[in-house]
Amino acid sequence: MTREHKKAKETRTVNKLRTPNKKPLVAIIMGSKSDWQTMEHAAKTLEELGVPHEVRVLSAHRTPDHLFEYARTAEERGLEVIIAAAGGAAHLAGVTAAKTILPVLGVPMESASLKGLDSLLSTVQMPGGIPVGTLAIGKPGAINAALFAAAILGTKHREFREAIRKYRASQAENVLNSSDLGWGSSASAKAAKS
């Protein structure tokens, strides 16, 4: 298999519809398949919440015409929220927001040269009039973008509100289960002896 064939195959793998039986309500788009390692955390979180979604690689710089068409038709195709992730001179979220009135959540990718500060600033600093709701750099931003998307959907679809409630409860339980690290009691016993 040539390098080009391999690349195309990998891109098709990322581009698949994640919840094939349901109409996607959320789109995760990203500037490059190299962003997938981070953005799969958004997809996993949406899966956990039962939110139907699709994933596409689309670039503001490398495939501008495809991006325009995708964003322009997103609303009529039934999408309700778009999560857009890009790194470097990250225009993906802003350009997408310019072509749709759907809420667009931007996730700045951690870049090699500037650790994502470039991505963060170019995603967050939108001029007044075209908003992009920007999340944290990298994995936490990817997870929170999914949770935020579900919260937006939750204002209209009760099942996603309930899914977020369960997610929060299980998160709290996990923290409480890990809160006894085994040193608390012996440390206080030692302190009591001295």
Ligand code: RP5
């Ligand atoms: C951006 O450039 C992408 O979103 C990615 O984060 C970054 C690097 O892309 P590759 O050179 O890895 O394709 O457009």
